[in-house]
Amino acid sequence: xxxxxxxxxxxxxxxxxxxxxxxxxxxxxxxxxxxxxxxxxxxxxxxxxxxxxxxxxxxxxxxxxxxxxxxxxxxxxxxxxxxxxxxxxxxxxxxxxxxxxxxxxxxxxxxxx
Amino acid sequence: xxxxxxxxxxxxxxxxxxxxxxxxxxxxxxxxxxxxxxxxxxxxxxxxxxxxxxxxxxxxxxxxxxxxxxxxxxxxxxxxxxxxxxxxxxxxxxxxxxxxxxxxxxxxxxxxxxx
Numbered sequence: 001x002x003x004x005x006x007x008x009x010x011x012x013x014x015x016x017x018x019x020x021x022x023x024x025x026x027x028x029x030x031x032x033x034x035x036x037x038x039x040x041x042x043x044x045x046x047x048x049x050x051x052x053x054x055x056x057x058x059x060x061x062x063x064x065x066x067x068x069x070x071x072x073x074x075x076x077x078x079x080x081x082x083x084x085x086x087x088x089x090x091x092x093x094x095x096x097x098x099x100x101x102x103x104x105x106x107x108x109x110x111x112x113x
Numbered sequence: 114x115x116x117x118x119x120x121x122x123x124x125x126x127x128x129x130x131x132x133x134x135x136x137x138x139x140x141x142x143x144x145x146x147x148x149x150x151x152x153x154x155x156x157x158x159x160x161x162x163x164x165x166x167x168x169x170x171x172x173x174x175x176x177x178x179x180x181x182x183x184x185x186x187x188x189x190x191x192x193x194x195x196x197x198x199x200x201x202x203x204x205x206x207x208x209x210x211x212x213x214x215x216x217x218x219x220x221x222x223x224x225x226x227x228x
Contacts, residue, residue: 036219042221043116043117043204043218043219043221043222044156044204044206045219046216046217049216090155092155097169099144099146099161099208099215099217100158100161101156101217102158103155103156104155105153105154105155106153106154106155
């Protein structure tokens, strides 16, 4: 079965410094992977997705992620953090059947001024 | 376009009571999903509809949870009777591509507290 592991439950960075949120996946076939963001009291929003095209995926708000099959990783990065990036981020893999999404436990990103 | 609508946004009930949540997907979206998000965890799929048919309800606790999408548009999720461990945010999502492989758009969720 498909699964994802987010390696950090909390990450704290200073405004203007790089962001790295780590995710490893487990899949019996070439996976579709996503990163979603959840701001307080708001719905989940898709940041970016990987569906077996380019391994470096660019998303909204300056985020990007790199699919590394050899490391079974799909880490999310951003060169410079903004205060508005403070939120919870979920790494997600599409399930084997239909369009079921399997979420990681989430990483809470804190941005310090 | 209007997003996924859910109501109520918050609900507090006592254990053994019943509760219902409502979801209106984005217009034209054939696939609708209900997820349960327990505090500190990622969302977990409870049930997936394609139009008014159930595609996947393997993780729905059917002894107490039920869901319907009678006309293939809006949907209700019911819990009867509620248990303390049902306290969670219930998220509704919808997607548009036939076969349900499109991007899922999420509503704001309903936060349920069971006392």
